[in-house]
Amino acid sequence: MGVASLALAASACGKTSSEASSDDDGKDDKSGGSSKYDAKGIGLAYDIGGQGDQSFNDAAYAGYEKARKDFKIGGVDMEPGDGESSADKVQRIEQLAKQGYDPVIGVGYIYAPAIKEVASKFPKTTFGIIDDNTVKADNVADLVFHEEQGSYLAGVAAAKATKADHVGFIGGVDIPLIHKFEAGFVQGVKDTNPKVKVEKQYLTEKPEDGGFSSPDKGENAASGQIESGADVLYHAAGLSGQGVIQEAGSQKVWAIGVDSDQYKQKALAKYKDYILGSALKDVGGAVYDLTKSVVEGKPITGEQRYDLKSGRVGFADTNPKYTAMKDVVAAVEKAEKDIVDGKVTVKTTP
Structure with missing residues (x-):
């Protein structure tokens, strides 16, 4: 600030x-x-x-x-x-x-x-x-x-990090822009391990209903997905995502942030050990x-x-616990190279 x-x-x-x-x-x-x-x-x-x-x-x-x-x-x-x-x-x-x-x-x-x-x-x-x-x-x-590209990397990381073969996506508002995040994430998960189950939930249908501005809605959605068995949660929900990260950290499961490197955010410092990484949008x-x-x-x-090639989209790797997971890091780096080289085309719709 x-x-x-x-x-x-x-x-x-x-x-x-x-x-x-x-x-x-x-x-x-x-x-x-x-x-x-x-x-x-x-x-x-x-x-x-x-x-x-x-x-x-x-x-x-x-x-x-x-x-x-x-x-x-x-x-x-x-x-x-x-x-x-x-x-x-x-x-x-x-x-x-x-x-x-x-x-x-x-x-x-x-x-x-x-x-x-x-x-x-x-x-x-x-x-x-x-x-x-x-x-x-x-x-x-x-x-x-190209939000879907960073989200694809988040999906790869989630699929490699999950121990339950069960992950979750929480979108703030059910609109085409956030559909891109879902599409990339799900594709990244499935391309990495087709056996992984993906929970999907949108907090609201319209922005004015608080989908991007209600941490309590994010917390409730995260709680439900964790109860269903997901152990890695990716959010694209703005301020509501704070609730997702807080609940994931409290339940000691992985969260993946969005847009900013949320591992570095002071308001989330208490939960940062459980922030696997963040899909960056510069x-x-x-x-x-x-x-x-x-x-x-x-x-x-x-x-x-x-896009990824311009360096304005990517995946944050600042959590030492993430960088210690060599297989996860290698998979994400390979996926990034494949997208930049044109070997992988990421979908923009679910």
Whole structure:
């Protein structure tokens, strides 16, 4: 977590977490030319769950902080409001653009309609939308990932680590994006050991019902899967995933995190010995890349699809207990090479 230098009260369009001032309004680009960067900095709007989810939003925050530090620019990050409407999202994105932030980034596919509407009003501002590739505009970067590839590696690790030949997948919301995580995980499990049983559960049908923001729902789902016999649980559930990891750790079975390296998250330190690894999605890297391009005067636009080959998708191996499991590590490394080399194509639907 960063230290807020300017806190604003909550409003209909969410609350502002922090802001920094820029002490360097110009940057030289690497082509030898010069780009005058005179925006206020990065404008970041969080997805459901907000900052502190130890996963998706925090990954975006890490890239936001690194970009501000490296490029000596300002920034403001805004939280979603409880039970907010689509109009609230439009208001938040428009507020950031009006105030002079550039780029303005919506963290999550839920911002697609807002980005599409506001980008047309501010053609000189660069917008980014994470996890959506439907916003087609000259000043918008669609920052999307091959989540199924990292999930495949999670499936390989789970299939090699299970002692019960029984693993589980817990998705936050029953939507196409999370189906990609399920598809990759199940394929990774079955390609490694067809005998392994896979439990599958989604916490809610709609995002507004708390599938990505309710640790208690994750805990209950994990408890049920463990009771059914699963001894490795993989979640793609945002903040709800904290409940999955906590329950797995309490029951002394393996959990696999998502998006961020959850073994390193302070809020989960009590349970880290039971975090086998995490399927990484470098949302922070995408935020950083886009900001860098704007600062250098050459904004990235259009679809940017990150995969294993680019290094923006992967599997975290920071738990010493994982690295000590040589057969698991070898299997995951082989699977990664096979995907990058084109020998394995990972499904995007279950």
